[in-house]
Amino acid sequence: MRDGVRLAVTVFSMPSDTARRPAILLFTPYHRAALARKPGDPSAGGPSPDIGSMVRAGFVYVTVDVRGTGASFGVQRSLFSSDELKDGDEIIRWVVAQPWSNGKVGLQGISYNGTAAELILAGGNPAIKAVMAEFTLYDAYAQIIRPGGLLSERFLRTWGGYTRDLNRNTPERSMGARYSERFAGVLPVEGDTVALAQAVAGHDGNVDVYEAAIAAPYKDDEAPVFSAARMSPYSHRRAIRATNVPIYGISGWFDGAYAYGAILRFLNTPNPGSKLVLGPWDHGGAQNISPCAGDRRAGRFDLRAESLRFFDHELNDKPNGFEKQAPVRYYVMCAEQWREARSWPPRSTTLSLYLAPSNGLSGRRPVEKQGGDDFTVALDASSGTASRWVSYVNTGGVAIGYGDRRSQEGKVIAYQSPPLTAGVEVTGHPLVTLHMASDRPAGQLFVYLEDVAPDGSVTYVTEGGLDLAHRRLSRKPAPYRSLTPYRSFARGDARPMTPGLPEEIRLDLWPTAYLFRSGHRIRVSIAGADADNFTPIPAPAPTYRLMRQRHAASRIDLPVVGDFSAAATLQDHK
Structure with a gap:
């Protein structure tokens, strides 16, 4: 990077493909790719299950460990720091300069990764043509740190411990035997385990999220390492609106308070082509929580196929009918039906x-x-x-x-x-x-x-x-x-x-x-x-x-x- 900090980047593409392709980027503190214990493990491709299908569909997928995390060097002194967002812009400029790039970029992410995508979009890089913000916040204080002014004790302690384990490259401590049986931590860059150890050692200076949160009990409390307003997309909404880039927001009724975050994003950044989907899901969409559902599969809605349709339409100009889709789709629990609307909320x-x-x-x-x-x-x-x-x-x-x-x-x-x-x-x-x-x-x-x-x-x-x-x-x-x-x-x-x-x-x-x-x-x-x-x-x-x-x-x-x-x-x- 411009200050000499080295970031870990993995590029996924079809072998021997010489065509110029659009790229989808994911910036994450959750390990851009895992080191598989068994060669060829299909789950080792990165933190998103969409990667394989996206690559097969003709996209180049790029995952990045944000500074101070994973195999990247540097220190994460605050969440979504100005340095982290500048890194995003710099990496996008690097991507579009590659011989395999056609100059178009999409950003995708769940949770932290989705917020990173939205905040990087606010920087106005013209290569960004589409953003998929899934299961992510809009107002950090009101939706995750202190909803209703109430300290999210369980979340802050659990997430703080989880990210600390990831930053120390000991993810098995939080993720247990199911993870450690298959994976051995973050994927080193080009197999360089010495560099990985050096990078991980530097992460000891990362921000303690729990301590930072309890030190700022009010929304207007400002600290160098913690600003709920700065890390919230609502604070950057005018810059995001100015890009005119479509944002596809997805959340679930049991996704903490993020369903309201997705609604607020849709209402406050109504960029042309933006969509909103609200399903019967948990955070990440793995479970259907509708009490009337017969099973916990994802509510008869293929999130992976949906992301492919969105990026195909926006980055490849593919006439797949996505533009004809209703702006809002939502799932009515116990009616067990999807409904469509022009906006939110529907008339009542x-x-x-x-x-x-x-x-x-x-x-x-x-x-x-x-x-x-x-x-x-x-x-x-x-x-x-x-x-x-x-x-x-x-x-x-x-x-x-x-x-x-x-x-x-x-x-x-x-x-x-x-x-x-x-x-x-x-x-x-x-x-x-x-x-x-x-x-x-x-x-x-x-x-x-x-x-x-x-x-x-x-x-x-x-x-x-x-x-x-x-x-x-x-x-x-x-x-x-x-x-x-x-x-x-x-x-x-x-x-x-x-x-x-x-x-x-x-x-x-x-x-x-x-x-x-x-x-x-x-x-x-x-x-x-x-x-x-x-x-x-x-x-x-x-x-x-x-x-x-x-x-x-x-x-x-x-x-x-x-x-x-x-x-x-x-x-x-x-």
């Missing part, structure tokens, strides 16, 4: 359901002057160790899911509707408005939308969470187009609760598309902790007062798509 009608006596959820606004429920928080309440948040770093291959949520009885307070007389499809962004008080200054709020079957079993649909210090909505506009109530998460806007003082708190749940079937009930569960995923407040536990009265009517607003008849029945139900 709001169904408001109010907290009611006897743990009911009613379509009628309360008329009582007084009413409410006291709830003492269970600090060990949890959404489990196979949650959407675990999905972010699932090296053990855990089957993501929530099981029967009756397991949390006694740790949540729940309100449920009468049985539905017909199906109700909820697609979009549910919004909860709670009128509540607490007897302690510190607190957390977790709200779950759930489905109660006729046999009483309870299925998770989606959730929202909030550190109550950030309960107040910002008076300033959001820095990007948003579909939900905006909080700054800034240090100056944080306030402790005033014990005993009722306040209105609005909380959006993560977007979903789900069919509540006939005979089922809609349930809202409320907790004050998710101990397995977010750092809980210290004891003693607070007691919340949830209001359900005429002038303090707590409710959930559900975006109902299609037939509203069953929802209307709930509104008529006393």
